[in-house]
Every structure is written in structure tokens, then in C-alpha cells.
Amino acid sequence: MKQGFLRIKRILLGPKNREFSKKVEELSGETINLCEQCGTCSGSCPLVGEMDQTPSLMMRMVQLGEEEVLNFKTFWICASCYTCSVRCPRGIDPSKVAEALRQLKLRAAIDYLDLSKIGEEEAKILPQIALVAAMRKFTG
Numbered sequence: 001m002k003q004g005f006l007r008i009k010r011i012l013l014g015p016k017n018r019e020f021s022k023k024v025e026e027l028s029g030e031t032i033n034l035c036e037q038c039g040t041c042s043g044s045c046p047l048v049g050e051m052d053q054t055p056s057l058m059m060r061m062v063q064l065g066e067e068e069v070l071n072f073k074t075f076w077i078c079a080s081c082y083t084c085s086v087r088c089p090r091g092i093d094p095s096k097v098a099e100a101l102r103q104l105k106l107r108a109a110i111d112y113l114d115l116s117k118i119g120e121e122e123a124k125i126l127p128q129i130a131l132v133a134a135m136r137k138f139t140g
């Protein structure tokens with residue numbers, strides 16, 4: 001077997017992990033422990049190619065209470081198209097989990113979109129409705 005293909009990380013679950021999982025469950029309204037890691041959400045997601053990590057890995061990280069998931073781009077890319085929600089054999093809605101993670105980031109006042117970085121010329125050609133929608137979705 002080729003070296004370097006297997007990534008094993010030892011995770012020690014403590015009260016902080018449980019607290020994080022619980023918080024995401026509260027915000028999303030989803031029972032995250034029902035996820036059986038079948039990968040259907042990842043295989044069905046039309047935007048998985050744009051994501052840095054798959055929706056099923058996002059779910060697993062939340063199950064484990066790993067706050068590192070907040071560094072994923074996955075939940076910002078999720079377009080809430082509900083394909084995964086319709087197909088999940090456990091009746092979970094990963095898009096609600098993605099929404100909960102966005103909320104956690106925004107509540108911490110970590111804005112994904114920095115309006116000051118949009119140049120004057122760029123701002124002139126960007127559709128106003130897209131700017132307003134992005135501000136609602138990506139700023140706290």
C-alpha cells in the first residue's frame with residue numbers, strides 16, 4: 001500500500017466536543033447522531049466539486065464535536081438546494097447543519113464577506129441584488 005494515503009487522527013472527546021455538537025443540533029433542529037456516514041449527501045451534492053470538504057465529512061465533524069469544521073468552506077458553498085435532504089436515508093437535512101455552522105460563524109462576528117475589499121469598479125458591475133443577498137448571508 002502506498003504511504004500517505006491513510007490519514008488517522010486521534011480525537012479525544014470531551015465536554016467541549018459534546019457542547020459544540022449540542023449547539024449545532026439546537027441551531028439546526030437536526031439529530032446529527034442519526035447520520036450513518038453513508039456518503040449519499042456527498043455523492044448527490046451538485047456543488048461538492050466546489051467544496052473543500054464533503055458534506056458527509058462536515059456531518060461527521062459535527063457528530064464528533066470538532067470545532068475545526070468551522071474552518072471548512074463547505075457550509076458557505078452549500079446552496080441549500082435540498083438534494084441531500086431528500087436523499088438522506090436517515091431523514092437528516094445537512095443544509096440545516098450548514099446553515100447552523102454559518103450562524104455560529106456570523107454570531108462570532110466573523111464575516112466571510114469583507115465589503116471593503118470589493119473595489120469601486122467591481123462594485124459598479126456587480127448586480128445589486130447579489131450584493132444585498134451576499135451581505136445577508138455572509139455578514140454578521
Ligand code: SF4
Nearest residue numbers: 035036038039041088
Ligand atoms: S446522506 Fe444522511 S446519513 Fe448519509 S452521510 Fe449524509 S447526512 Fe449522513
Ligand code: SF4
Nearest residue numbers: 045078079081082084
Ligand atoms: S443542500 Fe447543500 S450540501 Fe445538500 S446537496 Fe444542496 S448544496 Fe449540497
